Amino acid sequence: MTREKIEHYRKLGLKMTPQRLAILEYLEGNTSHPSAEDIYRHVEGKFPSMSFATVYNTLEALKEKGLIRELSIEPGKKRFDPNPSPHHHFICERCHRVYDIFEDFQITLPGEHQKQFEIKECEIIFRGVCADCKRKEV
């Protein structure tokens, strides 16, 4: 990670510890939408004393700064998205991989609802089978 980026995080009010650096490096450009456990498993290689709480603390801090997003797309486990810009997702019901869909669908609610709701975001979740899993079919 570049010195400028570290400085950038610091200016956001994040103390830069080696653990956080490792987590940030794992997340940077990662499109796998990892769970806290995925992140922990990866970082514990570098930091055998790493605690799960540190992973959660760091993710919470990053979320508050708007640097990552927390996804509730399957029950029982959060997944994290290092890309905070608005986009949508496809979830494979076989392998549970989460794919990004960068497409602006221009959804607008009918007038009646526009009065009722102040909408801040709109997220589309597609579900089905991915090409990879299709290929493995008999």
Added chain:
Amino acid sequence: MTREKIEHYRKLGLKMTPQRLAILEYLEGNTSHPSAEDIYRHVEGKFPSMSFATVYNTLEALKEKGLIRELSIEPGKKRFDPNPSPHHHFICERCHRVYDIFEDFQITLPGEHQKQFEIKECEIIFRGVCADCKRKEV
């Protein structure tokens, strides 16, 4: 609940116990998207010996028959929707109420993605503040 409806559930292969009847009656026409706990709290009035496992077992059985849907819209807790027909949701970030949106937005993916994904369903989640919570603002 009418005799015909009970017969209908029975034909689907569901043994109709008093506990299930109470759960079904609570769910019928319910648009609050209750959690398992909500359902349990309501039904334990009639059946003080009711077990949480029965709530989950029943919900699982109903889900398998396609009579209800399980929603993963907020972390850590499932919510259930007795309306299995495809529709979308608005979630209030203040009160966490879930509102139905019955509108066909005709979302279609660009060709590249259509090859990659076999899409079975498409669910839109709007987030923001509901009129009720807006009203309570200072």
Added chain:
DNA sequence: TTTTTTGTTTAGATTGGCTCTAAGATAATA
């Protein structure tokens, strides 16, 4: 540089939603 302050890391305990188990109960059926 050294000191001080403030926020972070850690292990372990704890919580909360959910699932499993096995014994007893009961709806459906014959």
Added chain:
DNA sequence: TATTATCTTAGAGCCAATCTAAACAAAAAA
């Protein structure tokens, strides 16, 4: 009514996530 398949129940157990408080370390101040 007797049989059988399924359901209900209490309690144990599981797992993701959160909390706690002491040790620690980064950043700011001196």
